[in-house]
Amino acid sequence: MAGEATRSVRRITIGDVARSANVSEATVSKVLNGRRGVGGDTRERVQDVVRELGYVSISERQGSLRRVGEATIEVLLEPHDVDNPYFSTFIGGAVQQAADSAAALLVRPVTSIDERFDLRWAQSVARAGRVGVIELTSAYSAHRENALRAVGLPMVLVDPIDRPRPSTPSIGATNWAGAYEAAQHLLSLGHRRIDYIGGPPKARCDEVRAHGWAAAMGDAGIAVDIEAVPREAYSFEHGLRAATALLQRPDPPTAIFAGSDISAKGVLEAARRLGVLVPRDLSVVGFDDTYLAQTSTPPLTTVHQPIADIGRTAVSTLLRLAAGDALATRRIELATHLVIRDSTAPPSPRNPNEGRP
Template sequence: MNEAASRPASARTGRRTTLRAVADLAGVSIATASKVVNGRSDVASETRMLVERAIETLGYVSQGERQQSLQAAGESSVELVVEPKDASLNPYLATFLGGALEAAEELRVALIVRPFGTASARAPVEWARDLARAGRSGVIEVTSAYSADREHALGRAGLPMVLVDPLDVPRTNTPSIGATNWAGAYEATRHLIELGHRDIRYIGGPAGAHCSVVRGHGWAAAMAEAGLTADVSDLSPGGFTFEHGLEAATAMLTATQPPTAIFVGSDASAMGVLEAARVLGLSVPADLSVVGFDDTILARSSNPQLTTVHQPIAAIGRTAVATIVRLSRGETAPTKRVELATHLVVRNSTAAPPPHRRR
């Protein structure tokens, strides 16, 4: 039998670790394991070592430790893990945090915000155990790298996890919050088609990112429905960044047959598209129409103001906090995947294509 198969079920499935699981792994009785957990001295040193090793392996945290942490802190707290890169300048994250803080104040919980590196750099079991011992009631991840090992470790420590529009596809039973990415992309593309555009390109986000791929499929569905060509195998992947939008749009607009419209997977990347058009001497929207995705402050402050898909980012933040609090109280989420509705906001970056490109 291999090592994984020989471990208790809680270690393999992510179910909360019990004292019985600790005792089974250490090869002792539950009474003996309880003595070690409660600091009793009437246990042989070798036996104590076996139990302590099982506790460390399984990430077991006793109810007494949790209660002591909560009493010391005087409040319930949630760990919020975010990508550190340009976090203070990220309009999506700023809007999300605003909504999350509103819900935290209403529900009387504290949000502890930490960069993703604090989770990824440590062994999952150790990380999860320390969070439980610190009195956390759950973890919200707003990151690009979902980890089943982290989720399993949290489960063993008795802590729920909620993912926010994860770039990687999590397990189907992992609670996640996001927006209607496909519908938003479809509506954006239909808007451009109705204006008369026929050559509409899509600039996506990180390669393989679930939300970007789904947006790409929404674009492709609208194109196919109108009898237009769309290649979903080439979604111009890159970061949801200004730099990627600038680079991808420059390549498209300097090609032999440049598009008359570009749908972009984020407002930040759309700013790069607007800059590429400016550098190349193209007027938006007279020569090129541009649609973004997010409806952050960037869309309202750009020149011209950006037509974009509004996703309720603040509401996503509020929903994530409400969900993790509900799960931490032992309640069941009505659905594992929550998608909040998007809608198109038409501003000044879209218009009919140039007369010589209409057909």
């Protein structure tokens, strides 16, 4: 149920198990440690409650940590994200911070977790000696976070797509400011017909970027329709399809701002196929500043977000939570800035859309 998914869940204790099974804590302890003196029916009832509530004892977790010999963090991601340069840059920073902290990372595809058995997954994570989970996925799951809280493990989200509850720690970048600066750059060059190509529908980070673009356009006296922004997964294919449609309109844009570098690469390819020269006929701006921006033709003007630092911060934050430290803030945003390269220029005097409001 929705209410169950969103309410805060505390860690399950041995007392909770004892009350649910209608036995003493001593009896629960005997069952968990495999000791004698407990009837078969009672033992089975306690084991059922342990599975149902997702209880993992401190001794189980500490024993696993001793066997593993180091703190291990589980990282959840979408399988298709492996091809996105954002992920490789993020993991590079996360691995570096983990090494500096004598910790390790284990990457798991989120698709391997059956939502019907979130508690079982969380129990297996705790019993394997993990100290917490970093989630880098397309959809935040309150069920997964609740399951982790039940077994006493923290979760940290990275630029979450959905809006998590305020108490959930999350790391990201100044998406609004970065998008505003990108649009302002294009406006300062003289562009007025500037379209935005977005990311996953209802993605929180992309909604913020779209609003940053719209705010800059509005400040310049240009009305835009955020609802008309083409939205799909950040990908080369989405950038290609969306830009092709925009450039084939009767009133094509003189500039396109894409919500990611990989989408911007698709924009550049659409322009190439249509014989539109960049930046003479079309200026293009991306977001991320991955290696794609430097190696594209022409090199891409883009919003730099400190992706490796986000990875480092996610790991350090998770380790602090695992150690029981309090966070000064639950939301950390690292600063962005615009990197100007060769994909942007003033609109061509021959472009009929130049100066059009």
